[in-house]
Amino acid sequence: MNIYSKYIILLIVVAGLGFSGYLGQRFHEKESAAIATEFRKDVDDKASALEREILLNIEVLYAFRGLFDSSEHVTAKEFARIAQSFIVRHQDIYAIEWAPRITHQQREPFELTQQLLFTDFEITQKLASGMLVAEQQHSEYFPIAYVEPVAGNEFALGYNLASNSTRMAALAVSRDLDLVVASASTPLLGQGRQQYGTLVSIPVYQGLPKNVIKRREQIKGFVLLVLKVSDMFDRAVQRTAAKGIYFTLEDRTLGSEIEVLYSNQTIPMQFSVAQSDFSYTKPLASVGRRNWSINAIPSLGYIAERRSMMPYLITAIGWVFVLLGSAYVYALLRRTTLIEEEVAQRTQALEEAKLKLEQLSQTDALTKIANRRFFDEAFNHEWLRAVRQGSSLGLMMIDIDHFKLYNDTYGHQAGDECLAAVAQAIEQTLNRKADVVARYGGEEFVVLLPDTKDCVVPAQRCLANIEALAIPHRASPTSNYITVSIGVSIALPKQDSRSEAFIHQTDIALYEAKRSGRNRVEIADGALLSL
Numbered sequence: 001m002n003i004y005s006k007y008i009i010l011l012i013v014v015a016g017l018g019f020s021g022y023l024g025q026r027f028h029e030k031e032s033a034a035i036a037t038e039f040r041k042d043v044d045d046k047a048s049a050l051e052r053e054i055l056l057n058i059e060v061l062y063a064f065r066g067l068f069d070s071s072e073h074v075t076a077k078e079f080a081r082i083a084q085s086f087i088v089r090h091q092d093i094y095a096i097e098w099a100p101r102i103t104h105q106q107r108e109p110f111e112l113t114q115q116l117l118f119t120d121f122e123i124t125q126k127l128a129s130g131m132l133v134a135e136q137q138h139s140e141y142f143p144i145a146y147v148e149p150v151a152g153n154e155f156a157l158g159y160n161l162a163s164n165s166t167r168m169a170a171l172a173v174s175r176d177l178d179l180v181v182a183s184a185s186t187p188l189l190g191q192g193r194q195q196y197g198t199l200v201s202i203p204v205y206q207g208l209p210k211n212v213i214k215r216r217e218q219i220k221g222f223v224l225l226v227l228k229v230s231d232m233f234d235r236a237v238q239r240t241a242a243k244g245i246y247f248t249l250e251d252r253t254l255g256s257e258i259e260v261l262y263s264n265q266t267i268p269m270q271f272s273v274a275q276s277d278f279s280y281t282k283p284l285a286s287v288g289r290r291n292w293s294i295n296a297i298p299s300l301g302y303i304a305e306r307r308s309m310m311p312y313l314i315t316a317i318g319w320v321f322v323l324l325g326s327a328y329v330y331a332l333l334r335r336t337t338l339i340e341e342e343v344a345q346r347t348q349a350l351e352e353a354k355l356k357l358e359q360l361s362q363t364d365a366l367t368k369i370a371n372r373r374f375f376d377e378a379f380n381h382e383w384l385r386a387v388r389q390g391s392s393l394g395l396m397m398i399d400i401d402h403f404k405l406y407n408d409t410y411g412h413q414a415g416d417e418c419l420a421a422v423a424q425a426i427e428q429t430l431n432r433k434a435d436v437v438a439r440y441g442g443e444e445f446v447v448l449l450p451d452t453k454d455c456v457v458p459a460q461r462c463l464a465n466i467e468a469l470a471i472p473h474r475a476s477p478t479s480n481y482i483t484v485s486i487g488v489s490i491a492l493p494k495q496d497s498r499s500e501a502f503i504h505q506t507d508i509a510l511y512e513a514k515r516s517g518r519n520r521v522e523i524a525d526g527a528l529l530s531l
């Protein structure tokens, strides 16, 4: 397998893993979007429920305004009876109050009348220390004349709302614009848990004043509701189904200054990024000119309930497919490569075997020099070349003398060794690469010398070299050592020359060498022949 294939597989693996991860991520994001939508809907439901709860309570204010509009003088008894009936049905109401407008001239008779009902009644103001003391002289007062329930709220009786400038500013807006106005929330004392209260007021007029001046003149007083914010919120939230949401009710009337009115977290919590990502703030419809909003964050349980394993499954299945697929492709490529390598190896082995066979078919097994077959091919080839080029061709025929006697004396095995030694000696005698030495048959060798005009010198050298081997041959009548007889011939072949005649005349020269005493070189008749 080449390096590119490996890189391509690696690239496919990386791309595949990445793509699977991306798909999983996309699915996760879609799931998150669905959770966010559901979460917002849940929060919106709760916000609507809270808005309904607030409106129901504000309806109480309008009912009281109706009462004061329809009656010139509402007695404390009437007020208490009606207020009690509302408080029973509206559990978020902490208190209902009536604060009439009292001018300075009316102060004394007002206080005296009130004292018939509440013995120690007097118009009071609150000091910075929180202590209630008799109010100073002012042109007008808005003291709390009635409060229901009285128990626990006695301190409120006589308290001049106008003595608190912030509160009076809110009441002034309520009066001037004929609006329901809510105060900033304050902690309610004497409640079992941390409970915020908000004071919602509605103006009551003499008649139907049309403008600010008339409203200021004709203001009769204010009906006030103290609402328990936490209870109101809990009730609204419980009425909707979704669980596992952390809520904070915030008052954002002052813009940057956010006042937390209520939170359903029992302890301050640290939220994870996964939770904070779903954080949602829903502004409520204006409550008495206050900007309240619900900030919500889901619990981990809320998110977990809505999450599925799909994103992980998609990623995991994708990864498994990519890895298995890549492994399969890798295995296939590897197998192909192995097969290619094996084929290449076998082809090479075959080539080598073929070469070896070719060499074997051209080599004499005993002497390791060329055989007769090779010589015949080489002879024909060189003959034709000589004809083409007009060059000469030398030929030597070498025959070991009395070899039969040698075999008889030393045995056939020794004869084989002698043949091999003589063959090597002949081969080493020749200098030129083009010369061909071959075993012609039995104990006879042949040497072809292309482009040679004189064969005698190499023949003589051959004769001497073989004698120099000094292979003992005690039975030889010629010498005590192995000797050879050599017939040599030179040809200058022409187109119509016959190669057999060239071999034949060399053979005759060899025969002559044998006949004339052996251990010699005999030159064929007419040394340079045109056959």
Ligand SMILES: Nc1nc2c(ncn2[C@@H]2O[C@H](COP(=O)(O)OP(=O)(O)OP(=O)(O)O)[C@@H](O)[C@H]2O)c(=O)[nH]1
Binding pocket: 366, 399, 400, 401, 402, 403, 404, 405, 407, 411, 412, 413, 414, 415, 416, 419, 441, 442, 443, 514, 518
């Ligand atoms: N050891 C061995 N002997 C061989 C081989 N080939 C041929 N011979 C022997 O070589 C001998 C050749 O004998 P001859 O043709 O009578 O000639 P010679 O004995 O050499 O006598 P001259 O050629 O006349 O000198 C035979 O006895 C063959 O058996 C071979 O491969 N190995």
